[in-house]
Amino acid sequence: MIRASGIVLRRGTKVLLDDADFVVHPGERVGIVGKNGAGKSTLFALLEGHLDPDAGSLEIPAGWRIAAVEQEITQRERPAREFVIDGDRHLRELQSQRAVADASNGQRIAELEQALIDADAWTAASRAEQLLAGLGFTPEQWMLPVGSFSGGWQMRLALARALMAPSDLLLLDEPTNHLDLDAMLWLERWLGSYPGTVILISHDTEFLDAVARSILHFDHGKLQRYRGGYEDFVEQRSERLRQGRLAWERQQRETARLQSFIDRFKAKATKAKQAQSRVKALARMEKLAPIHAESGIEIRIPEPDSMPDPLLILENLSTGYTQDDGSQRTILRDVTLMVRGGARMGILGVNGAGKSTLIKTISGELNPHGGERKASRGLEIGYFAQHQLDILDTESTPLQHLMRMEPESREQDLRNYLGSFGFSGDSVNHPVGPMSGGEKARLALSLIVRRKPNLLLLDEPTNHLDVETREALTTALAEFGGSMLLVSHDRHLLRTTVDAFWIVADGTVREFDGDLEDYRNWLAERNSQQRSQEREDRQAQGESQPVDRRAQRRQEAELRQLRAARRKPVEARLKKVEKEMESAAERLAQLDTLIADSDLYSDERREERLRVLSEHGELNKRHGELEESWLELQEELEAIDREVSTTQE
Numbered sequence: 001m002i003r004a005s006g007i008v009l010r011r012g013t014k015v016l017l018d019d020a021d022f023v024v025h026p027g028e029r030v031g032i033v034g035k036n037g038a039g040k041s042t043l044f045a046l047l048e049g050h051l052d053p054d055a056g057s058l059e060i061p062a063g064w065r066i067a068a069v070e071q072e073i074t075q076r077e078r079p080a081r082e083f084v085i086d087g088d089r090h091l092r093e094l095q096s097q098r099a100v101a102d103a104s105n106g107q108r109i110a111e112l113e114q115a116l117i118d119a120d121a122w123t124a125a126s127r128a129e130q131l132l133a134g135l136g137f138t139p140e141q142w143m144l145p146v147g148s149f150s151g152g153w154q155m156r157l158a159l160a161r162a163l164m165a166p167s168d169l170l171l172l173d174e175p176t177n178h179l180d181l182d183a184m185l186w187l188e189r190w191l192g193s194y195p196g197t198v199i200l201i202s203h204d205t206e207f208l209d210a211v212a213r214s215i216l217h218f219d220h221g222k223l224q225r226y227r228g229g230y231e232d233f234v235e236q237r238s239e240r241l242r243q244g245r246l247a248w249e250r251q252q253r254e255t256a257r258l259q260s261f262i263d264r265f266k267a268k269a270t271k272a273k274q275a276q277s278r279v280k281a282l283a284r285m286e287k288l289a290p291i292h293a294e295s296g297i298e299i300r301i302p303e304p305d306s307m308p309d310p311l312l313i314l315e316n317l318s319t320g321y322t323q324d325d326g327s328q329r330t331i332l333r334d335v336t337l338m339v340r341g342g343a344r345m346g347i348l349g350v351n352g353a354g355k356s357t358l359i360k361t362i363s364g365e366l367n368p369h370g371g372e373r374k375a376s377r378g379l380e381i382g383y384f385a386q387h388q389l390d391i392l393d394t395e396s397t398p399l400q401h402l403m404r405m406e407p408e409s410r411e412q413d414l415r416n417y418l419g420s421f422g423f424s425g426d427s428v429n430h431p432v433g434p435m436s437g438g439e440k441a442r443l444a445l446s447l448i449v450r451r452k453p454n455l456l457l458l459d460e461p462t463n464h465l466d467v468e469t470r471e472a473l474t475t476a477l478a479e480f481g482g483s484m485l486l487v488s489h490d491r492h493l494l495r496t497t498v499d500a501f502w503i504v505a506d507g508t509v510r511e512f513d514g515d516l517e518d519y520r521n522w523l524a525e526r527n528s529q530q531r532s533q534e535r536e537d538r539q540a541q542g543e544s545q546p547v548d549r550r551a552q553r554r555q556e557a558e559l560r561q562l563r564a565a566r567r568k569p570v571e572a573r574l575k576k577v578e579k580e581m582e583s584a585a586e587r588l589a590q591l592d593t594l595i596a597d598s599d600l601y602s603d604e605r606r607e608e609r610l611r612v613l614s615e616h617g618e619l620n621k622r623h624g625e626l627e628e629s630w631l632e633l634q635e636e637l638e639a640i641d642r643e644v645s646t647t648q649e
Contacts, residue, residue, distance in 0.1 A: 001025050002047075002169075002197075004223075006056035009042055016042055018221035019056070024197060026168075031208045031230060032201045034218025036438050036466040040201045044068070044171050047199065060169070067167035069158050069175065076147030080137065080157055083146050084128040087161035091119045119166075131160040134186040135179070136351045152178035159187075168196045176204050177463055180351040181489045182523055189632065203467050205230045206491040299445075299469075299476035300420050304454035308376035309341030311455050311483055312362060317371030319361040328369055331357045335371070335509045337502065339455065339483055346494045347487045348512060348519050349504030355487045358509060359385070359459050362485065382453030384461050389440045394433035398423045398443050401432075405450060421446040422469060437464030445473070456484040462493060491516055524634070566640045574633045577626055584623045591616045 002024040009017040016039030024030050032040050045051050046058060048068055060066075067087070075083055086092055098112045120127070132142055135156045141149075146157060155178045162170070170191075176184050188210045191198060202208050208215075209229040217224045217233065226233040320331035331354040339345075339362070349355050360366040361373065363383040393401065402414045418428050421442045432440060441464050449456070456477075462470050470490065477484065477497040488494055494516060501519070503512040505526075512519065591612055594600055600609050 001061070003059045004056065007046075007053050007058065008055035009039055009046065010054050011039070011042060015221055016218075017223065020221065020223045022216055022223045022225060024199065026197055027195070029191070029198045029211055029213040030200065031212030031215045031233075032199060032218075033208070033215055033230070033233065033467055035468060036436050038218035040218065041173055044173055044199075044201065047169075047171060064168040065166060066169045066171065067162045067165040068171040069155070069162045069173065071158075073146060073154050073158060077145050079143045080146055080149070081125065081128050081132065081142045083157055084131060084160045084164050085124050087164035088119070088124065088166060090166065091116075091121055091124060094119055095121065128160070128164055131163050132157075134183065134190065135160055136183045156183070163190065170194065170196055170198045172198065173201045174203065175200070176202060176207050176489060179489060181348065181491070181519075182350050184489050185520065185523070193632075203462070203465055203470055204490055204492075205467060205470070298420050299472045301449045301456075301476045301480045302452045303480075304380065304452050304482045306378045306380075307341040307454050307482065308378040310338050311341055311343075311376050311379050312339040313372075313374040314338075314362070315372045315374065317361070317373060318369045319357060319366055320369060321357075321366070330369055331507070332361075332504070332509060333507050337509060339485070341454070341483060342481070343483045344497060344499045345485050346498035346501045347485060347504060348501050350523075353504040354507070354509075355504050356385070356459055358504060359383075359457050359485065359487060363457050379455060380451065380453045381455050381457060382448040382451060383457040384445055384448050385457075385459040386463060388444045388448070389437070392432050392440060392444060395431055397429045397431055398446075399428040401443065401447060402450070405447065417450070418446060422472075438466055438469060441465055442469060454482045456480065456482060456486075458484065459487045460489070461486075462488060462490045528634070563640065567637055570633055570636050570640070574630065574637070577629050577633060581623065581626045581630065584619055584626065588616065588619055588623060591619070 002022075004020065004022050007017050007020045007022075008015070009020075032043065034040055042051070046053060047060070048066060075086070078086070094112060094115050098109070098116060101109050101112055103109070116122075129139075129142060133139075137153075137156070146154060149157065159172075159175055162172075175187065179187065184204075184207060188207065191211050198211065200208065200211060202211075209231050212229050214228065215226040215230065215233040217226060217237065226236050228236075314335050314337045317335040318330050318333045319335070320329045323329050335358070347355050347358065357366065361368060363381055364373075364375075365383070398418050399411070399414060402418060403409075403411070406414065415428055418424075422439075423443070423446075432443065435443070441461070445461065458477075462473065465473065470493070474493050474496050477486075477493070484497065486494065486498055501512040501514070502509050503519070503522075512522075514522070594612050599605065600612065
């Protein structure tokens with residue numbers, strides 16, 4: 001096990017950990033949470049052996065292999081697949097030794113060949129390709145040089161390289177920052193089957209909740225341990241804060257305000273699946289109120305001065321980019337959509353489908369290749385994307401940025417406004433340059449919403465934000481009275497703030513009638529169809545060769561028997577999982593009906609509400625686990641079919 005005793009960690013004059021103790025048992029999934037700057041990444045540097053503690057001791061089993069994501073990539077000319085395989089350093093060393101081994105030394109060659117077999121050398125390429133495919137790389141990209149990919153995709157390669165390495169301890173620092181929702185769901189499944197110990201830093205609360213089974217929280221120089229995932233941490237920490245009466249009056253005000261908002265939204269909610277999903281996500285906010293109060297970040301997005309309806313219409317629109325040679329590359333075609341006043345849409349789609357292209361076209365940053373973009377006269381857009389951070393003046397302070405926008409406003413009013421975005425006291429006078437990515441994102445967002453937009457366009461707004469700021473932003477967006485289009489891999493943010501979805505796929509955009517669980521199923525079905533088509537294509541290519549029909553029929557019969565024998569136990573487990581899923585779904589439907597009842601939110605039914613929400617949370621988590629098992633069993637069946645098909649070929 002990993003055991004830390006009396007650890008002291010300093011960064012300059014700041015004490016990050018003071019006499020801290022913690023234990024991580026083999027096979028555990030541990031999430032690390034804390035504010036930006038608390039020392040999470042420094043703790044990882046300690047675990048990797050890159051620095052020593054200022055005091056205390058850290059014990060890691062001597063034989064443990066540690067894997068982590070490299071932050072700097074130097075092998076830019078290396079083909080992507082080979083770069084990933086390089087993560088298995090032991091395998092590469094064996095291959096190097098085998099390449100230079102003396103051909104006359106039979107015993108040495110035999111030893112190396114056996115060592116290569118033990119290291120799974122002959123499956124290395126296929127294992128690397130599976131990792132690349134799971135993280136969103138197409139087969140055409142597998143052999144491209146690392147340097148040909150953007151920074152975000154290079155970080156995906158670095159993640160695949162870390163997953164490729166045989167390890168007993170896997171350290172993941174914000175692994176989802178550069179992933180879309182599809183890749184993140186794949187990573188959740190991969191980590192679910194990883195046999196070693198995982199220590200994870202993430203600001204994505206749903207990802208943490210899906211992966212972590214215990215939480216270590218940076219709390220005033222100590223590491224407090226909590227049982228369960230992130231939701232369990234929220235409940236336990238909220239209760240601890242309540243018992244300690246920390247900022248009790250502020251907590252009560254925050255709880256009352258959020259409860260009032262939940263009730264107002266509940267009165268307006270329709271029976272649509274996403275609306276009901278949002279009601280449940282909003283009800284979770286009551287548990288978060290004490291943590292919100294402690295964080296000191298209470299983002300308030302100003303209400304728009306006007307709300308035309310519709311705000312924007314796209315008719316038969318095609319859009320994309322102009323390439324270096326002047327030719328146009330069209331990404332989306334025949335897009336006909338309407339953005340209504342007060343609409344709150346989440347935009348779903350695999351990476352590269354065109355989500356950001358759609359947002360940029362709506363914002364006016366990209367000109368359509370064809371069709372029309374019709375904006376209402378009163379349209380006021382607030383557009384946030386990661387490249388907006390580059391517009392900030394690194395030499396100026398947050399207060400100077402805001403004073404340039406509003407030279408006539410009182411300085412104290414501007415300070416108060418920046419304070420709601422976490423810039424309090426003298427921090428408003430600190431230059432932007434040395435700020436963290438999360439601080440810059442908060443500042444950029446504060447400047448964007450200050451203009452009172454009636455349409456917010458948000459492209460991955462939570463990247464680099466810590467958990468407290470994410471929750472504050474989620475609350476602010478949930479309360480925002482204007483329209484919003486949101487691209488995000490943060491499922492909690494999507495569940496809490498949007499009412500419906502658009503899906504970007506196959507070069508166009510359409511309304512998606514469902515919620516995030518339906519989207520998960522849609523993805524699984526789509527991937528299954530694509531794999532089936534690939535198998536059919538391979539089979540069609542082989543049909544041109546003459547065959548012995550009698551031998552072929554005999555072989556097909558044998559393979560059917562083999563397939564049936566191998567599928568039978570898996571299908572039995574699948575049937576059991578489906579039965580339990582059906583039972584859970586029926587009970588969830590009953591609980592959804594209770595949650596949709598506005599009377600449940602009265603003070604008299606508080607205990608019943610908490611009981612219903614608790615049962616719903618536990619059952620929803622169990623249903624999610626069953627879904628994961630269902631997907632894994634489906635993949636196991638597909639793997640059997642592939643193996644049998646390969647035998648036939």
